[in-house]
Amino acid sequence: MKFIYKLQTIALIGFLLIVNACKDFVDINEDPNNPTTPVLDLLLPATQVSMAGSLRDVNQGTSILTQHLYIANTSRNFQDGTTYQQSWNGLYTQALNDLEIIIREGTTQLRWDYVAIAKLQKAYIYSIMVDMWGDIPYTDASQGNTIENPAFESGAEIYDKLFALIDEALADADKGAFAVLGDVIYKGSKDSWVRMGNSLKLKLFNQVRLADPGKAKAGIDALLASGAPLISTNAQDFSFRFGSTETPANRHPWHRTEYLPTKNYYMSQHFIERLFNADDPRLRYYFYRQTSNYTVGFTPTGNGYFGRYTGDPTASPNDNSVKATVGVYPAGGLYDNSEINNLPSTYIFIPKNEGVKNFKIVGNTDGTGAGVFPLITNAMVKFILAEAALTLGTAGDAKQLFLDGIREQLNSVITVSATSGNSAPPIPVPTLNDFVTARAAEFDAATDPAAQLNLVMTQKYIALYGNGMEAYTDYRRTGLPVLPAPLSPLNAFPLRLAYSVTELSTNTNVSDRAGELQTAQQTTPVFWDK
Template structure:
C-alpha cells in the first residue's frame, strides 16, 4: 500500500504506549519496527502491542453502536471514512506487516514457535477485519511493500483461507521445540504452546459459529469435529486470549478508556440504556462497570436520579459542561475505580445490587484514581461457553446449553473479580455465594423461556459479559438480532451492517479508487457474507 512507509513511522510511535503489559518490551533500546536484521523476540511483542492498539478505534465504535458507550454521531448510526482509518492503517501497515516478517524470518530460521504464533495472530486479525469490513485486501496485502494496490477479496474466500491458516499454525506448533526466549517476547501467553493451541481451536470454534446462518453444515461439522476430537479449547479464565494493560503514565500504558476518561475532559458518556439494563436486572457487575462522580443528578435524559448519568443512544442534544457529573468507566475492564457509594433508589427487591457495605462518597476522577491496569478481552473462557451454548441451541451440536450458559456467566463474574483485584486494582471480590445465586437466578430465567427466549437469555448474558469488546457484541447482534436494543432517538442513518473503509485506502488504492464513493456508501447497508 502506497502509504505504508509514512504511516508505519507515525503509528508505531503512537502505539508503543500500550506495551506496559510487558515492561521488558518497553525497556528495549532497539526499534523493533526497523531492525537491520529481523529479530523475532523484538518483533513478536511489537505485533501484539500494535494489534491491541490498532483495534482501539473499532472497539470504541462498535461499543457505541452496541449501546455500551455513547458519542453523539456514532450512536446515531453515522460513520465516515476517517472514523476507523487509524485502525485500518495500523492493522495493515504495522501489525500485519510485522506479522508477515515474523512468519518469513521464522520460517527461514525454522523457528516454528514464532511462525505458529504469528499465523494465529494473523488469522485472528483478518477474521475480525472480515467481520467488521466485509471484503478486504488479503493475499496481496500479505506481500507488504511489493504490492502497492492490493486487491480486495470476498469475506467468504478469506474465511476459507483462514481456516487453512489456523491448521497450518497448529501443525507448525508441533514442529521442533516451542521455546520462546525470553518468555516475555510473547506478551499474551509467555510462550505457552498449549495456550496458543487452545486459542487456535477456540478461534476456529468462534468462526464456525459465525458462519452458521450461511454454511450450516460446515458449521455443524466443524464444531462437532472439535468436540469429538476433544480438541483443547479455552476452558479456564487463566487461558483467556486477552491483552492486559499496565499502570504507568510514563510511558502511558494504561487501558485506553482509563486514559481518556480519568481526566478533566472526557471522550464518552456511558450508555444510559446499558446502565439501566444492569440496574433494572439487579446485576452485580453494575458497581464494577461504572463509577458515579455524583450521587444524585437528574436531568431529562437521566430519570433514575441516582448518579448513573449518561446519554441514551441517538440523543442529539448539545453536551453541557458536565464532565464532572457524568458517570464514567469503572474497574472493569478499564482499571478505574470501584463504585462503593450508596445508590439512592434501591428497593427491597434488590438481591445482588445492594447498599450493604457501601460507605464511600462519589468523587470527580483524575488520572491518579484507579490503576488503569485493565484488559482487552479478545477470546475468553466465558465467550467460548456462550458460543457453545448458542451452537447447541441453534445447530444441535454437543453440549448442554443451560449448563454452558451458567458456566459462561460464572466465568465472566470471576474474570471481573480477577481484573478488580490485581495489578493495583483494589475492588472487593463478588462473593462466591453471590455468583452462585446470580447464576441460578439467570438459569431460572432460561428455564422459564420458550425456545426463542432461551437463545435470548444466552445472547443477552453474553452481551453484558462482552463489555470491553464491542466488536464481538456487534458480530453477535448482526447474526442474531439479540439482545433487543432500542432505536436511536434521532438517527442519521440506518444501523450500519459494516464499518466504513479507511478513506486513505479508497483514495490511494488504484484497484478501488475509481469506485470509492459507491463502495463506501454500500458499507452501511451491505451485510457481511455470514449475515443472513
C-alpha cells in the first residue's frame, strides 16, 4: 500500500506512546517491520501501542461528532481527506502490518498463543475500520505491504470474514501452552483474551441486528447458550492504559494537548448540561473547571462549566485559561472538587462541596495523564446484552443488565481515577446505589420497550465518554440518544468518515473515482445502518 510518509519505527512509537507497564521492551534497536528474525514478544506490544496511537484521530473526531468534545469545523460536520488520514495510514502500515507478521511467523513457530492474540486484535481493528469507513481493503491488505493497490470490499462481506477470524483465534488459543510475554493489555491472560473475543462477537452480532435481525438473534442466542465466557468484570476490560511520564510522552492524548497553555478542545456544552441537569456524579470526574464562574453568551450555566455548543461557528477568543477542560476520567487529569454555586438544593448525587475553591489554570504538571482508552468494557457488554434483550428477545433481564452497566461503569470511573495517581475520591457506596436505584425507577416508568431502549442507549452514551467510536456507531444505528442539531452545520451529519486522500489518490482501484467515493462517504450508511 502506497503512502506519503515513511513508516515510523516501532522503537519511536514506543517512546512516544508506551505505557509504564512496557518499560521492559522499549529499548528496541531493530525495526520490527523489517525483522531478520521476528521476535514475537517485541512485536506484540508494539502492535498494541500503535493500535491505540493510530486510533487517536478517529476517536477525537467521533467524540466531537457525538458531542462529547468540541472543535469548530468537525462539530459542524466538516471533514476532508486529511481529517482521518493519519489513523487510516497508521492502522494499515503499522498495527495491521505487524499483526500479519505475528500471524505468519507465529504459525511457522507453532506459537498459537501469539497467533490467537494477533487474530483477535486484527478482527477488532478491522471491525472498527468497517464501522468508521464502510467499504475498505481487507483480503489484499492482509497480505501486508506486498500489494500496492488492494481491492476494497464491502463492510458486510468483511464482517462475515471477521466472525470466522474470531472463531479461528479462539480455536488457536486452545492449541498448546499460552505463555505470552510483552502483552500490554492483558499481560498474557488467556482467559481475558478469550472473553475479549467472545465479547467482540457479541458486539458485532448486535450491530447487525437492523440489517439482519435473524442473524443477530441466532448469533447472540448461540453465544449465550454455549456458555462462552464474556467480559464480566472490570478487570477483564479490553482497554489501553496510558502512562504518566512526560519524557518519553506516554500520557493520555487528551491530557497531552489540554494540560498546556494552548488547548485543542472545548468541552461540549451539550454534554456538560446533560450530566449537570441529570444530577450525574460523573460530572466531577469528566470535566475540570479552571475558574469558579465564567459566563458568556454561549455559556448559560456559569460555574466555570465553560464549553461550546456543537456547531458554534464563532471565533475563539483568548480563553484557554478559563474554559473547562478534561478531568480525571478518562484522561488522567484533575478531579474537580470545588463548589458549584448554583447546584439545585434538590440534587443528591453531585457533591456540593460548599466552601471548597481549588480552581486553577492547569499545566502539564497537573494530573498524571495515566488515563484509559476503553475499547470493549464490562459495562459495554452489559448495555449490549440489555439492548439485545429489549430488541431481539435474547436471554437476560434487560432492566438488570441496564442497571449493571451503569453500576460497572461508575465503578470503572472510580478505579481508573484512583489508579491514575491523581487525588480523586470514590463515589460513596450509598450515593452510587441510590443513583442506580433512581435509574431503575426511570426504567420502570418507561411506557414501552422503545422508551426503555432510549434509557439504555442514553446511559451507554454517557458511559462511552472516552470512546467516541462506539458512541458514533450507536448513534448511527439507533439514533439514540437524541443529540441537539449543530448551530451552524456545514454539511449533513456524516454517515461514514472521509477516506484518506493518500489512499484515494494512489490506489489505482479507486483513484479514477476518488471524488465520487469521498463525496458518498458523507451520506452513505454503513451496511448495518438501517
